[in-house]
Amino acid sequence: MSGLGIGRYVVGWTKEFWESLDAFFFRPSDAEVLAWIRIATGGMIAYIHLVWLLRLESFFGPTALLDYESLTMLHRNVWKWTYLDGRESLWVACVHEILALGAGLAMALGFWTRWATPAAWFLTLMTAHRLAPFLFGLDQIVLMLAMYLSVSRCGDRWSIDKRFGLVGVQTSHWQNTFATRLIQLHLCVIYFFGGLGKARGWMWWDGTAMWYAAASYEYQSLDWTWIGRYPTLGSILTHGTLFWEIAYAALVWPRLTRPWVLAIAFFVHAGIALFMGMITFGLMMLVANLAFVPQADRRCETSS
Amino acid sequence: MPRILRMTDPSPQLARPSSGQCKPAYRKWLLGLALVHLLAVIAEPLFFYSRSDVQAGPEFLALRRGLGPYVDWMYLDHGYFFFAPNPGPSHLVGIRDQSVVFPDRKEQWPRLLYHRYFMLSEFYNSSFAPTALDPQDMADRLFVERWETDRRFYRTLQRSISRSVRARLGTGLEQERGLDQDLESDQELVLVRLERPLFGPLEVLSGVKRLGDSRDLIVLPEGPAGPDRPSETSEPEPARAAPVGAFP
CATH class of the missing domain: 1.20.5 (Single alpha-helices involved in coiled-coils or other helix-helix interfaces)
Known part of the structure; x- marks a missing residue:
């Protein structure tokens, strides 16, 4: 191939790559799936803040489990600014939590969605920086989803805004695609590194991880130690989980493998929700996986 | 790209058609x-x-x-370690001379609240820094500096949790259970790190071990890991890795 041929090839490839990237992020899409994700995420945010409110005096204020001094030391080398810095009064915390709960509900109902969604994200983020030692995977997923939903038009469907005409008639929008792609890519990162982390442990290779997860009393919500009677089954589930997590980022994109990858996601996360006492986390991981569920192209029906 | 309109929209007066591009x-x-x-x-x-x-x-x-x-x-600082690298033993926090342990499924409900306390007890355990270092570690200046910082944080966290639990016990929430006998003084409550070991299938399925049995909880030491080492501070030190019935 001559130098000119190589140049043309590179230019052609670059043009095609750019067009593909452009379509990947910016081709308008419907808000329907994002609306379902919004409803679940908003509801979960409301629930999270309701639970903080149940023991307000243990989490905030002068008798909090994590006081100002501890929080300052914990965040001494990191950028975790929050106005709930450990010196907040119970009243301030109470108002904050009620506002956050309200924002979560508004987000779920789709009421002033363009404002409620970023507000719910921001208020939850402020709480997250205040209560870092109490957090786990649930908070990571909920904040991730709320962050991306904030840049979408998720209130254009299944919302009070839509019902009362507070949003425009346009339901396909590039912002929906942009937000969906970011959720998808972020989810791939989570599974990939989650899988790599497991691959560093010997229990995920010798097939006993599933048993030891079942035998962890603090996590257990339903007794599934019966799995110890079937070591081969336990081993297959262990290895299946390991390889599924690592391969998720590659296999969830092709149409042929996507349904299988999502089906496994359903069983894994439903299992975590039912058996391992993390129904909230399991549920939100399932909700996040909705981002990969293809939706009917409504442009066809509207244009017809 | 053709313009997309929904002709059946309930509020055409607010319609702001755009291409969505x-x-x-x-x-x-x-x-x-x-x-x-x-x-x-x-x-x-x-x-x-x-x-x-x-x-x-x-x-x-x-x-x-x-x-x-x-x-x-933006709260993106996660390694995404879920049950990794291996599922490990759980850690709880107890209060010496008080039958208070968290997390506690009966005391903390709904499950999400319980999980919050569980995360705190795991955090408390992972923040642990011993009361003193072994002599061979003292030679490494950087190691000592890091230990001092960690130790300061651990003690601060300890005091913070202790004060909070004390305030809560003092409000009378637990008084019906007769647990407030020592709360009049200003003495700091002593937190105890507890570990619930994981058992193999043979021990559990044969009935030798029962999940959730408090007698299996191990009291973790506050001092350095070396055996027979006396505590080098005046801080109260719980029994060293004492199993079965040592707590409360």
Whole structure:
């Protein structure tokens, strides 16, 4: 191939790559799936803040489990600014939590969605920086989803805004695609590194991880130690989980493998929700996986 | 791209039809922002996984440092270690001379509240720094400095939790159970780290061990790991790795 041929090839490839990237992020899409994700995420945010409110005096204020001094030391080398810095009064915390709960509900109902969604994200983020030692995977997923939903038009469907005409008639929008792609890519990162982390442990290779997860009393919500009677089954589930997590980022994109990858996601996360006492986390991981569920192209029906 | 309109919209007076397309001028900027954001998403796990006793991957360290404020404040600083590298034993926190342990399923409900306390007890345990260092570790100045910082934080956290639990016990929430006998004094409650070991299938399925049996809880030592080492501070030290019935 001559130098000119190589140049043309590179230019052609670059043009095609750019067009593909452009379509990947910016081709308008419907808000329907994002609306379902919004409803679940908003509801979960409301629930999270309701639970903080149940023991307000243990989490905030002068008798909090994590006081100002501890929080300052914990965040001494990191950028975790929050106005709930450990010196907040119970009243301030109470108002904050009620506002956050309200924002979560508004987000779920789709009421002033363009404002409620970023507000719910921001208020939850402020709480997250205040209560870092109490957090786990649930908070990571909920904040991730709320962050991306904030840049979408998720209130254009299944919302009070839509019902009362507070949003425009346009339901396909590039912002929906942009937000969906970011959720998808972020989810791939989570599974990939989650899988790599497991691959560093010997229990995920010798097939006993599933048993030891079942035998962890603090996590257990339903007794599934019966799995110890079937070591081969336990081993297959262990290895299946390991390889599924690592391969998720590659296999969830092709149409042929996507349904299988999502089906496994359903069983894994439903299992975590039912058996391992993390129904909230399991549920939100399932909700996040909705981002990969293809939706009917409504442009066809509207244009017809 | 054809303009898309819904003819059956309930409020045509508010209709603001648009193509739903992104203006071409904005796209490169948005892609640039998305790229930076996605780099921030992978910055922490790459840095986290590349760490060893020798070094952290220099390029990942630079990425993590460069995007540090954004990664931290946007709550993207996760390694995504779920049950990794191995499912391990659970850790609880107890109060000496009080039958208070958290997490406690009966005391903390709903389940999410219980899980919050569970995360705190795991955090407390992972923040542990012993009362003193072994002599061979004292030679390493950096190690000693780090231990001093860790120890300060651990003690601060200890006092914070202790004060909070004490205030809660003092409000009378637990008084019906007769647990407030020592709460009049200003003495700090002594927190005890507890570990519930994981048992193999043979022990559990044969009935030798029962999950959730409090007699299996191990009281973890507050001093250095070495055997027969006397405590070098006046801080109260619970029994060293004392199993079965040592708590409360």
